[in-house]
Amino acid sequence: MKPKVGHIQFLNCLPLYYGLVKSEALLDLELIKGMPTELNNLLINGKLDISPISSIEYARHHKSLVLFPEFTVSSDGEVKSILLVSRSPIETLSGKKVALTTTSATSQVLVKLILSRGYNIEAEYITCQPDLGTMLAEAEAALLIGDIALRHYLDRQGMYLYDLGAEWKKLTGEKMVYAVWAVNRSFAEAQHALNEHVFEIFKTSMDYSMEHLPEIAEYAARWEPFSPFFLMDYFRSLRFTFDKEYQEGLLHFYNLAKEIGAIEEVPELEFISIHPGVKI
Amino acid sequence: MKPKVGHIQFLNCLPLYYGLVKSEALLDLELIKGMPTELNNLLINGKLDISPISSIEYARHHKSLVLFPEFTVSSDGEVKSILLVSRSPIETLSGKKVALTTTSATSQVLVKLILSRGYNIEAEYITCQPDLGTMLAEAEAALLIGDIALRHYLDRQGMYLYDLGAEWKKLTGEKMVYAVWAVNRSFAEAQHALNEHVFEIFKTSMDYSMEHLPEIAEYAARWEPFSPFFLMDYFRSLRFTFDKEYQEGLLHFYNLAKEIGAIEEVPELEFISIHPGVKI
Numbered sequence: 001m002k003p004k005v006g007h008i009q010f011l012n013c014l015p016l017y018y019g020l021v022k023s024e025a026l027l028d029l030e031l032i033k034g035m036p037t038e039l040n041n042l043l044i045n046g047k048l049d050i051s052p053i054s055s056i057e058y059a060r061h062h063k064s065l066v067l068f069p070e071f072t073v074s075s076d077g078e079v080k081s082i083l084l085v086s087r088s089p090i091e092t093l094s095g096k097k098v099a100l101t102t103t104s105a106t107s108q109v110l111v112k113l114i115l116s117r118g119y120n121i122e123a124e125y126i127t128c129q130p131d132l133g134t135m136l137a138e139a140e141a142a143l144l145i146g147d148i149a150l151r152h153y154l155d156r157q158g159m160y161l162y163d164l165g166a167e168w169k170k171l172t173g174e175k176m177v178y179a180v181w182a183v184n185r186s187f188a189e190a191q192h193a194l195n196e197h198v199f200e201i202f203k204t205s206m207d208y209s210m211e212h213l214p215e216i217a218e219y220a221a222r223w224e225p226f227s228p229f230f231l232m233d234y235f236r237s238l239r240f241t242f243d244k245e246y247q248e249g250l251l252h253f254y255n256l257a258k259e260i261g262a263i264e265e266v267p268e269l270e271f272i273s274i275h276p277g278v279k280i
Numbered sequence: 281m282k283p284k285v286g287h288i289q290f291l292n293c294l295p296l297y298y299g300l301v302k303s304e305a306l307l308d309l310e311l312i313k314g315m316p317t318e319l320n321n322l323l324i325n326g327k328l329d330i331s332p333i334s335s336i337e338y339a340r341h342h343k344s345l346v347l348f349p350e351f352t353v354s355s356d357g358e359v360k361s362i363l364l365v366s367r368s369p370i371e372t373l374s375g376k377k378v379a380l381t382t383t384s385a386t387s388q389v390l391v392k393l394i395l396s397r398g399y400n401i402e403a404e405y406i407t408c409q410p411d412l413g414t415m416l417a418e419a420e421a422a423l424l425i426g427d428i429a430l431r432h433y434l435d436r437q438g439m440y441l442y443d444l445g446a447e448w449k450k451l452t453g454e455k456m457v458y459a460v461w462a463v464n465r466s467f468a469e470a471q472h473a474l475n476e477h478v479f480e481i482f483k484t485s486m487d488y489s490m491e492h493l494p495e496i497a498e499y500a501a502r503w504e505p506f507s508p509f510f511l512m513d514y515f516r517s518l519r520f521t522f523d524k525e526y527q528e529g530l531l532h533f534y535n536l537a538k539e540i541g542a543i544e545e546v547p548e549l550e551f552i553s554i555h556p557g558v559k560i
Binding site: 001002018021022024026027219223 | 281282298301302304306307499503
């Protein structure tokens with residue numbers, strides 16, 4: 001059986017997808033696309049072997065998962081696609097309702113941390129489908145992620161906009177890791193060669209992508225309501241690495257998340273071991 | 281928006297998929313994979329723009345669909361993956377139960393035609409999930425299609441096996457068209473350039489595939505429980521064309537299907553017009 005691999009259906013993962021197509025990797029993977037929270041559930045329930053997973057969900061389920069090294073969806077400051085959109089300034093949200101998109105897990109915790117730690121604000125949180133009109137009918141501010149957030153980034157319609165990557169950097173000075181790639185532990189233990197094969201495929205694809213970002217931005221602009229220039233700028237805001245500084249940023253996030261009760265324990269970052277050159 | 285295109289997740293459509301990957305077509309299509317009956321429903325309900333559809337379902341919904349020229353899943357005689365598996369000889373099935381897989385539409389009609397017209401047998405038909413054990417617990421014979429049928433073709437376990445492609449040829453002397461590719465009429469009318477673009481992508485991919493069948497058989501054998509030799513033989517049993525003889529075979533099938541009340545009318549085969557060389 002081909003490994004069942006999740007793929008986030010947002011522009012943030014389009015560079016990886018582009019690389020996967022160009023390297024013909026889709027012959028060796030069964031790629032299942034979805035929103036982050038859909039993929040989280042599929043991975044946790046064993047319906048996917050390998051998938052991006054919201055970093056907060058990795059912490060909640062780390063006993064049954066092992067991390068892929070080197071890959072994340074992160075930012076070092078501004079991220080553009082994880083936004084708090086508010087009718088009034090963030091400083092005035094105490095006691096107000098904040099609507100959280102159901103498509104996100106990590107950002108739901110991140111926005112609470114930023115409001116409570118960064119602004120000393122206790123808001124009332126509700127969850128909603130990701131539609132700004134509906135959300136702002138129910139609440140004073142709304143957390144949006146992904147492509148829909150990007151559209152509001154470009155057309156803020158008189159709203160106050162807070163970029164949660166930039167806010168996290170302001171609060172902690174750290175990088176922020178929104179999603180990691182994880183392998184189901186049972187699959188990881190039974191399928192060493194396949195793990196490494198998929199890892200190599202990802203690495204080849206991501207290397208290709210990073211060298212062809214302008215081409216990818218041109219391509220994406222054919223199908224998406226964004227200019228190549230803006231897409232290029234967006235792709236450059238994103239980081240896909242899992243270097244030591246990103247691991248530190250993530251552990252810092254986990255520590256704060258534990259303090260507000262969003263996770264029970266700070267997990268160790270446990271990676272699958274990779275032996276370069278192994279072929280299946 | 282990229283065109284939403286269905287893809288049959290059976291080995292019979294693997295050559296096309298291989299060509300789509302090799303030609304990097306998956307950058308320009310949103311490919312949705314599924315069983316034939318799943319794709320039928322998605323296309324008919326407008327969730328797909330272009331998709332393979334069981335040929336009998338095209339007849340039932342032809343008013344809202346237009347055909348792609350040149351592409352079908354067909355056979356000229358033996359097909360190997362559409363089988364009636366029976367505990368007793370086909371001649372003895374009168375009054376017995378025959379279990380029909382829920383994954384098929386065209387073959388459900390085809391098996392009734394072959395039993396009634398070819399063998400003068402009136403059986404009792406029930407529908408079941410495609411699991412031979414369950415089916416034969418309920419019935420004397422079972423219609424299986426796709427990869428699960430192929431496995432029984434190779435390991436018949438003392439059962440009587442009837443290949444419906446071969447039986448159709450014996451009954452009528454004709455080719456048999458199991459699936460066609462169709463476009464939602466509203467999409468076809470609004471998106472001429474995209475139709476033609478997808479058609480060209482398919483043509484390029486299929487041409488590539490037909491020239492690389494041994495390579496595709498080798499590749500598929502890495503992931504499937506079949507030898508490259510058997511897969512090659514299987515791919516050669518299949519026909520993907522929609523030549524005049526296949527159109528005649530299909531219309532013959534529709535005429536007989538109408539006689540047994542499986543469709544209300546024999547549709548005209550209405551194709552989208554293609555202007556070679558158009559680029560989007």
